Amino acid sequence: MPLGRAFAVAVTGITGSIVEIEADVGRGLPGMHLVGLPDTTLQEARDRVRAAIVNSGYRWPPGRTTLSLSPADLPKVGSLYDVGLACAVLNASGLASCARLHSTVLLGELALDGRLRAVNGILPAVLAARDQGWKRIVVPAANLAEASLVSGVAVVGAATLRDLVRWLNRSGNLIAPLPVPPPPRRVAPELGDVEGQFVARRAVELAAAGGHHLLLTGPPGVGKTMLAHRLPGLLPPLTEDESLEVTAIHSIAGELPRDCPLIADPPFVAPHHSATAVSLIGGGAGYAKPGAVSRAHRGVLFLDECTEMPPRVLDSLRTPLEEGEVRISRRCGLATYPARFLMVLATNPCPCAAVRAIDCECSSRVRRHYRSRLSGPLLDRVDLCVEMETSRAREATTMGDNPESTAVVRQRVVTARQAARERWVQLGCATNGEVPGPKLRAKLGRFAEAMIPINFAIERGAISARGADRALRVAWTLADLHGRTSPNVEDVQTALSYRLSRDL
Structure with missing residues (x-):
C-alpha cells in the first residue's frame, strides 16, 4: 500500500514546530506502532485512533501499521496529534485524498466514537503553523473561536472524523469560523x-x-x-x-x-x-x-x-x-x-x-x-x-x-x-x-x-x-x-x- 502522510504541530513553550506524520501499512502481525519520541499520552493514541476510525464507519487496515512522527529527535507530548494520526492511516489505506491533506495542518484529540475533542495550546500551534508558511488548518469545532484569532491563515472546524474525511475527499464542508465577539471589559475596583x-x-x-x-x-x-x-x-x-x-x-x-x-x-x-x-x-x-x-x-x-x-x-x-x-x-x-x-x-x-x-x-x-x-x-x-x-x-x-x-x-x-x-x-x-x-x-x-x-x-x-x-x-x-x-x-x-x- 502507498505511504500515508499528514501534518501536525509540536508545541514547546509558546513556540511550535511542524511535525510530519507518516503511516505505513505493511505485512506482519496486526498492530499499531508509534515511533518518534511519543510520550505516554501519545502512546495511548493507538487505542483512541483505532476505535475512532472503526466507529466512524471505516475499515481498519490489516497488517502491521507503523506511524512515524518527524523530526524523530523532537519529543512529542499530548493528544493533539490524534487527528493527524488517523488521517495518515486513512490516507495510507486510500480512504482520504492527498490533495487537501498534504497542504493542511490537522490538530485535535479523538474520542472513541470519532468526535474531535478540544485541546489546550491551539493558539500557539496555529501561530507556529502560520509563521512556517502553512495556509490552512483544521481544528476541533470547540477550538474554532480560539484558532480564528490568528489572521493570515484559513481555519476551519471539524466536529467528527467522518466530517473531516468527507471534506478531504471534497464531498462535504467543515465549519467556518464566526466573528469572535470582543472580550468583555473587566470592571476594575475603584x-x-x-x-x-x-x-x-x-x-x-x-x-x-x-x-x-x-x-x-x-x-x-x-x-x-x-x-x-x-x-x-x-x-x-x-x-x-x-x-x-x-x-x-x-x-x-x-x-x-x-x-x-x-x-x-x-x-x-x-x-x-x-x-x-x-x-x-x-x-x-x-x-x-x-x-x-x-x-x-x-x-x-x-x-x-x-x-x-x-x-x-x-x-x-x-x-x-x-x-x-x-x-x-x-x-x-x-x-x-x-x-x-x-x-x-x-x-x-x-x-x-x-x-x-x-x-x-x-x-x-x-x-x-x-x-x-x-x-x-x-x-x-x-x-x-x-x-x-x-x-x-x-x-x-x-x-x-x-x-x-x-x-x-x-x-x-x-x-x-x-x-x-x-x-x-x-x-x-x-x-x-x-x-x-x-x-x-x-x-x-x-x-x-x-x-x-x-x-x-x-x-x-x-x-x-x-x-x-x-x-x-x-x-x-x-x-x-x-x-x-x-x-x-x-x-x-x-x-x-x-x-x-x-x-x-
Whole structure:
C-alpha cells in the first residue's frame, strides 16, 4: 500500500514546530506502532485512533501499521496529534485524498466514537503553523473561536472524523469560523475607594506607569490588598501582539473560555502564600507548563503575605524579574515562557501583626528573622518600597481629602507610558522598567546634574549598581508623569527615597 502522510504541530513553550506524520501499512502481525519520541499520552493514541476510525464507519487496515512522527529527535507530548494520526492511516489505506491533506495542518484529540475533542495550546500551534508558511488548518469545532484569532491563515472546524474525511475527499464542508465577539471589559475596583494612603497610592501609580515592582508593608487591614487589586485597573489595555502572546500562554495552561478566548486586559494572578516553586515558575513532569509568573505576563503578580512563603520559593523569582522570561528544562525538552510582569509584594511588619507598634510582642531577633525571608538580592530588584500608615494616622491625613478615581489616574498612566514607548521604541522597550541601565544613563548624560544623588548614594554604599539603575528608571517615570522630557534632581531624590526605605 502507498505511504500515508499528514501534518501536525509540536508545541514547546509558546513556540511550535511542524511535525510530519507518516503511516505505513505493511505485512506482519496486526498492530499499531508509534515511533518518534511519543510520550505516554501519545502512546495511548493507538487505542483512541483505532476505535475512532472503526466507529466512524471505516475499515481498519490489516497488517502491521507503523506511524512515524518527524523530526524523530523532537519529543512529542499530548493528544493533539490524534487527528493527524488517523488521517495518515486513512490516507495510507486510500480512504482520504492527498490533495487537501498534504497542504493542511490537522490538530485535535479523538474520542472513541470519532468526535474531535478540544485541546489546550491551539493558539500557539496555529501561530507556529502560520509563521512556517502553512495556509490552512483544521481544528476541533470547540477550538474554532480560539484558532480564528490568528489572521493570515484559513481555519476551519471539524466536529467528527467522518466530517473531516468527507471534506478531504471534497464531498462535504467543515465549519467556518464566526466573528469572535470582543472580550468583555473587566470592571476594575475603584481606586477612589482607598481613602488616605497618599504615598502608597502614588507608589501604585508609579508602578503602573513605569512597570516597577512594589513592596507594601503595614499591619493587617491597612489597605495593602485593596491597593494591589486596584493596580490592574490603572494599566492600559494590551496591544494586539501582547494580547495574542498572553492568550497563547493561558491557552497552554487551559484557562481560556471557549466562547470568547481573547484576553485583552492585563492579567492579575495572586497565588496563595503556600505556593511551591514549580507552581510559581512553571514545570511539571515531562512537559513544562507555565507557572504563575508566565500567566501574569504583561500584568500583575500579587504575592500577599509574601514573608510567609519559603525563601527558596521567593528567590526563584530573581531570574524572571531580571530577564523577563523563564527557561524550564524537563525530560521533554527546554520550554521558554515570557514573564514580563509587575510584581507586588505585601507583608506585615512582624509575625504578630499588631495593629499598633506599641502592642507588638515580637523581639528584635524575631523581627529580623521575619524580615530575612525577603533576601537582599530579591529586595534589590524591588523599585518601590512603601510602609503604609496605621488607621489612626490615616484618619488624621484624610480629613478633607478627595481621592482620585481610577479613570483620572489611568489617564496619567497611559500618557506616561506613551511617552516612554516613544522614547525607547528603538530599543524594543514599552516601559521604563524594561530599559537597560546603560541606556538610561546614556540618555540622561553621565555627568548630568540629576546623576549627582545617585553617584553619592553609590559612593557611600547605600545602593548597589543594580539599585542605582532601578532608581533611575523610577526617576524617568516620575518625569513622564510630570510631562518632562528627562528627570531632574528632585525626581532622582524621590526615586531614591523609595529604595532607601526598604527596612520593614
